[in-house]
Amino acid sequence: MSYPPDIRNQVRRAYLLKGPCQPCHHKFPQQVDGTRKQRFIASWFDEFSNWLEYSIEKDAAYCLYCFLFTAGYSERGHDTFVFEGFTNWQKKKRLREHVGDHNSDHNKCRLACEDLMNQAQHIEYRCRLNASIICLCYLLMQGLAFRANDESENSLNQGNFLELLKVLASCNEEINNVVLKNAPNNLRLTSPDIQKDIINAAATETTKVIITDLRDDFFSILVDECRDVSIKEQMGVVISYVNGSxxxxxxxxxxxxxxxxxAASLKKDIEFLFSTYGLSISSLRGQGYDGxxxxxxxxxxxKSLILKENSSAYYIHCFAYQLQFILVAIAKKHSSISSFFSTVTRLVNVIGGSCKCRDML
Ligand SMILES: [Zn+2]
Known part of the structure; x- marks a missing residue:
């Protein structure tokens, strides 16, 4: 209680982490009381391993739980195991009496200690999760790969995510104490599954901001198809709208x-995406596809299916593609233009192939 109130729990946690002071190999001194000789018995530490403490300096026993919390819970207001220390070695039963029934002061203090440690684990968990989120957000923003071919402990490069987490830990002791090697094995919060969960959460939050910015207003869609490395056909969907400003x-x-x-199944896919974000085809004012x-x-x-449902969803052809169409059509009819484009192509190929030529150009 001599510590300021705002750091008392921190101090209590530090005491609990150290555990009770139990010098089991100490040569406990003998007390002579008339003809009786008594001393503290080391095996009591086994019996009351969670809380019993012994002070070598005072040759007295104390209770860690009650010592940490008695000010808040003891109704007696004064407890030998907290203040002057227990020294009546003949009366070992006092130790059991001190523990008492489930509603005793001692047990209230024990629960308070357990709560405090759970709370500490919760804080640690948050700190560890936060560190993973910081690393993932950075990698997402920079569009960097998360993982490496070899992420084993002795790999020289464990990939961007783990390496960034290491850097973060090396700069901040609070983080260092709870991540990577200092995290419990089953709760490191660095597995690929956890990474994907956090990324999905980030995507959901980002999309929420976009949809809020759109404010139920009109919008158009731009769709392009692409094939990913696993030869899956994918549609990339972009919405375009005018914001509040x-x-x-x-x-x-x-x-x-x-x-x-x-076409029907593509429309179903688009409708599914729209329903996920609360968008409606009736608010659609434009559609554009890669021709x-x-x-x-x-x-x-x-395009026709959507137009059938909403005639205001005007179709706009991709302009870049139209420009190319026009260039091709003109080049076919005018030989000078055609030769101009082939010269430019050759020039770009020749110059582009050599750094020296580029510098000269
Ligand atoms: Zn106690």
Whole structure:
């Protein structure tokens, strides 16, 4: 109680982490009381291992639980095991009496200690989770890969995520105490599954901000198809809208795995994405697709299906693609333009292949 109130729990935790002071190999001195000789018995530490303490200096026994919490719980207000220390070695039964029934002062203090340690674990867990979140948010923002080929303990490079966590831990003792080697093995919060959970949470939160910014207003969609490394057909969906300050905003809101490329199934996929974010086809004012895509026929069907449901969802052809169309058409008819483009192509190839040529250019 001599510590300021705001750090008392911290001090109590430090005491509890150290555990009770039990010098079992000490040569306990003998007390002579008339003809009786008595002393503290080391085996009492085994019997009352969680709380019994012995002070060599005072040759007296104390209770760790009550010592830490008695000010708040003891109704007697004065307890030998907290203040002057227990020394009446003949009366070992006093130790058991001190523990008492489940509602005793001692047991109230024990519960208070256990609560405090649980709370401490909770704080540690939060700190560990926070460290993982900080690392993942950084990697997400920079668009960096999370993992490495070899993430074993003795790998020289355990990948961006683990290496960044190490850096973070080396700069902050509080984090260092609870992450990586200092975390419980089953709760390190660094496994790929945990990484994915946190990333998904980040994606959900980010999309929430985008949808809030859209404010139930009109919007258009831009869809492109792509194939990922596992040869899965994916649709990337971007929404574009005018925000509260009158700026045109374009935001990527998700990848949809295309199960079947029929127009009806594409529309179902889009509807599913919309329903996930509370968007409605009735608020759609524009749609744009990549006209050069392998799926241009399917996109054409999708466009018609959406237009059937909402005639205000105007279709706008991709302008970059139209520009290319026009250039190709013109080059076909005018040989000078055609030769201009082939010269430019050759020039770019020749110059681009050599650093020296680039510098000269
Ligand atoms: Zn006690």
């Amino acid at each position: 009158g700026c045109v905003i374009e935001r990527f809101i998700g990848l949809v795995h295309v199960h079947s490329t029929s 050069a895509s392998n799926m241009r026929g399917e996109f054409n069907g999708l």
